[in-house]
Amino acid sequence: MKNSSRRGFMGKAFGAVAGIGAVGSLVAMKKSWDPLPSVKAAGFTTLDMSIYEENELVTEKWRGKPVFVLKLTSDMLSKIKDKKNDMDRLIKVGDSYFMVTLGLCTHLGCIPGYNPADQTFLCACHGGMYDVTGDVTKAPPPRGLDIPPFKIDGNKLVLGETGPEFIAMKENGITL
């Protein structure tokens, strides 16, 4: 009896030591899988917005992801100027309006293609479609193309920094 209670104590003591060790090692394992600081630090892209041509999609790169930049024509703008939701998705730099979004389908992350004649985006993976503001027009994507954090700096756009216009978009539910 005396022996078995001593064994019981030793078992519990070992359990406590092993438990602390197990939790500690799980924390270390989780943290080892996190993105490295160097990966996180390389996260800013500056775009000169004066170089883009109207209705010509340019794909830039930010954090390894494609970013669509489309300068809207006055024709496109006249079609949507009364729709607040559509206008809110655009970024105004100088006198021009731009669609700047991540070029990844919000369904499962394929890159949609742009057709300048129809002025639509089509994702070949699962058939999702978007309009020139990046808003979704055909399922399965659950929402419009996401807009990356940006800050307007004169006629430059800094991706990765959070400016007041981006905060407004987030608050209006335009982007995530």
Place this chain on the structure above:
Amino acid sequence: MAHFEKATSIHDWFNQRLAVDAVNRVMMTEYWIPKNINFLWAMGMVLVITFALLLVSGIFLLMYYQPNVDTAFYSVNYTIMREVDFGWLWRHVHGVAASVVFLIIYIHMFTGIYYGSYKKGREMIWISGMLLFVAFSAEAFSGYMLPWGQMSYWAGMVITNLFAGGSLHADGLVEWIRGDYVPAQAFLNRFFMLHVLLIPIAIMGLIGLHFASLRIPHVNNQDGEEIDFDAESKKYLNGDKAGSKVMRFANDFMSKDMMVVGIYLIFFFYLVFYHYDFAMDAVNFDPADGLKTPAHIYPEWYFLWSYEILRPFSTNIGLIAFAFAQVIFVLLPFLDRSPNTVAANRRGLFGIWFWAMLVDMIVLTSMGKLPPEGIFSSIGLIAALTFIGLWIVLPFITKMEKKV
């Protein structure tokens, strides 16, 4: 200390130390297999042999493969394919085996479903088998990343995005899995580790569990007959070999098993030498490019059925349907409420259910390969709904089943 005598032979020397005779008896000569079975019962051994082929070819590939985003593609397509003597052989064996192993797994699974080999004490065989299916799926996916071609990259992008959980937007989890915002060096390195170490260890452990789970309920037979293995084996050992319903695992059963394996290997190496291209997607011969999605992204043929269940729905419903398809087969022993353990053709409605499920999965597989447009989209949607419907009706039709 145990008592050892001077050995009379090498066999005796080992026998005293490792009890090789007893092990051989328990594992081989007195492990009893029913006689009333057919060639479909050889698929387990075919899978063991295919796994061995994957392991050996993988070891040779591992000696030249470089898990680096700048060099991975060329280490496979240049170094292994052109420089290494017989490097092409290991790659084609590995690629073909990775594809064919799923064909055999599906045959093995549907054989089990047809003959009711997941019931009456055989539940753990089924469950450990489905865990093996999951582990093999993870192994296939992680291996598909390694050549770092366009399909590797984009399959990696799409599949890891599934973990965002649709509207849950768990982007942090996706980035944690990748170790980056997009699949990059950290991603390739960790999937390399998973493919060559962690998942193979899990698979080997699960194979052990799968075999162990077979030991007590024994192998099923064509009529689902409950055999008294003690009585039948005694009859066999007493000399009435013809009258006994069982035979030895080795060499009786093994001789037929290896006959099937021989035919299979001829078919397998025919594919390796003359038709390896079916296991190699042309798109994956372009190096990974994060700024260009291929026109159509589709998985390897063995994942098409579950991919097609994901595709016709909006994101959240699609994810739920996909998750349903992934786990539902595991629950088969508990959803089948019938007391009968016999072949499906003697079980009335369940017989129809079996063939409907098989045909539905073939339809899903074919539609998954086609672009999601027009009529194919509709057929895919109907087949996906049929799949879910079949599982919902299963408990009811088996509950109504009469005792055979």
